[in-house]
Amino acid sequence: MLLRLLLFCMLATVATSTLAMTLYQSTDANGAVFFSDRHTPGSQAFVIQERRVEPVRRPLLQRPRAVNPRPAYRYPLPWRGGPFRLTQGPNGSFSHTDAKSRYAMDIAMPEGTPIIAARSGTVVKTENSQIGRGNDASGNFVRVQHDDGTQGVYLHLKQGSVSVRVGQRVAVGSLLALSGNTGNSSGPHLHFVVQQSTEAGLVSIPYEFNQPVGTLPNFAAGL
Ligand SMILES: [Zn+2]
Structure with missing residues (x-):
């Protein structure tokens, strides 16, 4: 047994x-x-x-899928000419510290550089008459409302150079104004910021240019 x-x-x-x-x-x-x-x-x-269980192999660099299927818009450089240099980036300690300008970028450029729309939309506000530092820290500016609800703002523009009016539709590359040194500006430059309207008011949101700043001129926009 x-x-x-x-x-x-x-x-x-x-x-x-x-x-x-x-x-x-x-x-x-x-x-x-x-x-x-x-x-x-x-x-x-x-x-x-019994089935042989194969070990599950995952690629090491596999990333989780983005929740939002729409890729973030990448902004072409909003000027003609260059190359110019980024003098203050997001969270810059000089003046990019508050909610409205935290993710702004400052690009040094000679006064009179053509400033063009980096994204299509509708002009919702402009200022064109400020001389020098004036009363408004923004100086002369153009504010464009994009179709996704965000706004692109181009600051410190040259007095009298704004060539668009409120309500006007602009396309990528449309001439908006000439760069200047008005408002709270320590030297000729463009302050470009993307903002979103919230309950707490306008706040800046992160954005990216579609090419590095300070390397090559933006030939795509035409010189
Ligand atoms: Zn700035």
């Missing part, structure tokens, strides 16, 4: 190691279900197979 049990165990071990094993199911007169590794009349055969 002991020998038979040992033999059975050995057989079972062999069957398991081959990853497939046949069992026979039978039911006795009392309705109890039995399983055996030997065929008996009326029993039903089962082949038990």
Whole structure:
């Protein structure tokens, strides 16, 4: 008896190691279900197979899918000419510290550089008459409402150079004004910021140019 049990165990071990094993199911007169590794009349055969589980391999650099399927808009450089240099970026400690300008970028450029729309939209506000530092820190500016509700603002423009009016539709590359040095400006430059209207008022939001600033002129916009 002991020998038979040992033999059975050995057989079972062999069957398991081959990853497939046949069992026979039978039911006795009392309705109890039995399983055996030997065929008996009326029993039903089962082949038990273990599947080899392949380890799941994920690419190391796989990133989670973005929740928003629309890629973020990348702004072409809003000027003609250059290359110019970025003099203050997002969170710049000089003046990009408040909610309205936190993600603004300052690009130094000679006064009179053509400033063009970096994104299509509708002009919603302009200032064109300020001389020098004046009363408004923004100096002369053009504010364009984009179709997604954000606004692009071009600041410190040259007095009298704004060439668009409120309500006017502008396309990417449309001439808006000439750069200047008006308002709170320590030297000729463009302050370009993208803002979003919130319950707390206008706040700046992060944006990216579609090419590095300070490397190549923006030939795409035409010189
Ligand atoms: Zn600035």
